[in-house]
Amino acid sequence: MSNQHPELFLRHPFNPILTANDWPYPAHSVFNPGAALLPDGTTLLLCRVEDRRGHSHLCAARSANGIDNWKIDSQPTLLADPGHFPEELWGIEDPRITYVPELRQYAVVYTAYTRNGPGVSLALTEDFHHFDRYGLIMQPEDKDAALLPCRVGGNWALIHRPVSFPGAHMWISYSSDLRQWGNHKLMMEARLGGWWDANKIGLSSPPVETEQGWLVIYHGVRQNAAGSIYRLGLALFDLHAPDQCLKRSDEWIFGPEKPYEQCGDVDNVIFPCGCTIAPDGDTIHLYYGSADSSIALASGSIRAILEWLEQHS
Numbered sequence: 001m002s003n004q005h006p007e008l009f010l011r012h013p014f015n016p017i018l019t020a021n022d023w024p025y026p027a028h029s030v031f032n033p034g035a036a037l038l039p040d041g042t043t044l045l046l047c048r049v050e051d052r053r054g055h056s057h058l059c060a061a062r063s064a065n066g067i068d069n070w071k072i073d074s075q076p077t078l079l080a081d082p083g084h085f086p087e088e089l090w091g092i093e094d095p096r097i098t099y100v101p102e103l104r105q106y107a108v109v110y111t112a113y114t115r116n117g118p119g120v121s122l123a124l125t126e127d128f129h130h131f132d133r134y135g136l137i138m139q140p141e142d143k144d145a146a147l148l149p150c151r152v153g154g155n156w157a158l159i160h161r162p163v164s165f166p167g168a169h170m171w172i173s174y175s176s177d178l179r180q181w182g183n184h185k186l187m188m189e190a191r192l193g194g195w196w197d198a199n200k201i202g203l204s205s206p207p208v209e210t211e212q213g214w215l216v217i218y219h220g221v222r223q224n225a226a227g228s229i230y231r232l233g234l235a236l237f238d239l240h241a242p243d244q245c246l247k248r249s250d251e252w253i254f255g256p257e258k259p260y261e262q263c264g265d266v267d268n269v270i271f272p273c274g275c276t277i278a279p280d281g282d283t284i285h286l287y288y289g290s291a292d293s294s295i296a297l298a299s300g301s302i303r304a305i306l307e308w309l310e311q312h313s
């Protein structure tokens with residue numbers, strides 16, 4: 001039985017669209033990219049690149065059509081800087097990009113791999129060449145974080161995933177200055193027990209603003225005798241109170257099915273950190289890490305996704 005809803009997200013026939021073989025310098029694997037559509041229509045992916053120490057950094061790849069002919073920075077774009085940011089000792093990972101109109105900058109929220117586990121760091125950039133690094137904004141263990149593009153009730157809002165037991169759940173926290181975070185609210189829980197998203201959940205790409213609410217694509221992890229399976233589900237949150245879940249899919253909508261998703265450094269992983277919305281306002285391009293080894297693309301329609309969620313939540 002197929003484990004996906006092909007009407008919601010279709011894989012691109014060129015998948016995987018980027019691998020370590022495409023890199024202009026030595027790399028072990030490339031995966032889990034953040035994504036942005038630049039003002040000139042260029043798609044920018046900020047890719048997680050793992051070197052042969054096992055440490056990651058971020059590298060930008062740009063393409064006019066978001067599919068092929070990627071121009072990849074000839075050197076790492078954002079490297080860990082443990083001299084100034086000791087929490088980046090073992091690398092930086094899994095960036096999620098939000099354009100923030102009020103700041104006229106992109107907020108890049110990424111995982112800093114500290115001696116004490118993963119934490120959440122923030123950097124602002126206008127051009128993906130120069131970065132204003134804020135350092136760690138959520139202490140370990142915490143990851144899968146992204147900033148909402150606008151203030152909510154006067155404050156910035158950050159979705160993130162601290163580790164707890166049992167299960168690891170999505171939280172949202174607020175800040176007036178992007179540095180001090182509080183008013184923490186539980187946003188959505190792993191379902192525990194016999195569900196596909198029983199053990200851990202986390203934000204995938206940053207939420208998409210729709211008339212019906214914030215559309216959230218999230219990953220759910222189920223552990224079984226063979227290991228973990230990372231699949232995707234959908235949820236909708238109130239635009240003005242984003243900790244309020246309006247809808248959540250019972251079923252997963254996209255799971256590892258192709259060889260490049262089922263087999264790699266970590267088998268059975270679909271892990272998007274970014275998406276772009278086409279100029280038609282409806283087509284969503286989801287960029288995901290496959291099996292912690294390469295980068296793939298799947299596309300869908302926001303209208304169709306919302307309709308499906310209406311019927312299946």
Ligand code: BMA
Binds near residue numbers: 032271289292
């Ligand atoms: C998560 C993160 C991701 C990774 C996934 C599967 O916890 O570390 O970077 O893709 O596990 O290994």
